[in-house]
Amino acid sequence: MNPVLAPAASAPLIRREVAGLPGYDPGADPDEVAALSGSGRVIKLSNNESPFGVSPTVAEAVREAVTSGVSRYPDPMGKRLTEAVGESLDVPADRVVLGNGSENILELLCQAVLDPGDLVVTQAPGFALHETFPRVMGARVHKVPVTAEFGFDADAWRDALAAGPKLVFLANPCNPTGAMLDAGELAQIVAALPESSLLVLDEAYGEFARTNPAYPDGLEALRGLNRPWIVLRTFSKAYGLAGVRVGYGIASDTALVQALDRVRTPYNVNQPAQAAAIAALADRTHLADTVRRTALEIARVADRLREAGLRVVPSSTNFLFIDTGRRSDEVAQALHRAGVIVKAWREPGYETYIRASLSTPGDNDVFVRCLTEICAKDKT
Incomplete structure (x- = not known):
């Protein structure tokens, strides 16, 4: 017979940052x-x-991967997928990092970058994990509100960035509002960023926004900047692969990718997910x-x-x-x-x-x- 455990026996072990977090x-x-x-x-x-x-080619790729590949570990570096992403975006494959959904990369960034007490700036209203993951690491989070019309508040962003955040989480378009920043508004944020801040541009819904001529391609806006940044994208939304969980980031330099590789689990993107993403990327x-x-x-x-x-x-x-x-x-x-x-x-x-x-x-x-x-x- 198993002993009955006291329900609060582990409570003293839990870090206070974790104990105070709301559940997702x-x-x-x-x-x-x-x-x-x-x-x-x-x-x-x-x-x-x-x-x-998903497209028929994605469904077939998943079937093949399940039939032939699930008894073996997946490629830990996702070589074929990072090469496919790199080729599609004209970036070197070694500047692409994969995640179990793009939210996994948000978590890795916080683990790799944040120390207790560091400042993180993000949006309000915003995606809950842009706040939760920094708080897990003991960071402080400042949320920049939108205007009454859900627009971009340039003065509020300038003030927040002047405080010297270590990480800046910026979703474009924004979850939950669906609103987007245009090229000029994104440029204002980039111009106000301290050189020591890492900009994380979360484009999880970017495929939907690109039909709007005013929507800026974040990768093109940041590509030539000599400062740290990463653009996050996912196959969960427009590509329809929410169930297999695969996202990716394009980083300003290989050192950032290498840091994320050090903190992630070695097989964080499974084989069917990698196969599905490669097929989805090809089916425009x-x-x-x-x-x-x-x-x-x-x-x-x-x-x-x-x-x-x-x-x-x-x-x-x-x-x-x-x-x-x-x-x-x-x-x-x-x-x-x-x-x-x-x-x-x-x-x-x-x-x-x-x-x-x-x-x-x-x-x-x-x-x-x-x-x-x-x-x-x-x-x-």
């Missing part, structure tokens, strides 16, 4: 929502996944089709929600940030009862907002109908 919110469990709603089908709009699947037609269909739905759904009287932040991504005018967790619970999952935003100042990634037109119509009915009911 992945959104509601689909099985629980199905049981709550009594619906056999749940519409999941909480994780910014692609509803359009499927990527373009996904981006086109997503843009059509973003525009259509945003227009319908605005017509219903809701505030919707203009989005350059595959999701919408929506002010419901009431507590977001209550709205999310009401949607769960209808079989729809969204992300209730709880960041201070934005507790009435939900984030909803878009799905197929039929699913999106259900979401719009349910959300507008819930909000209309609250007004009566």
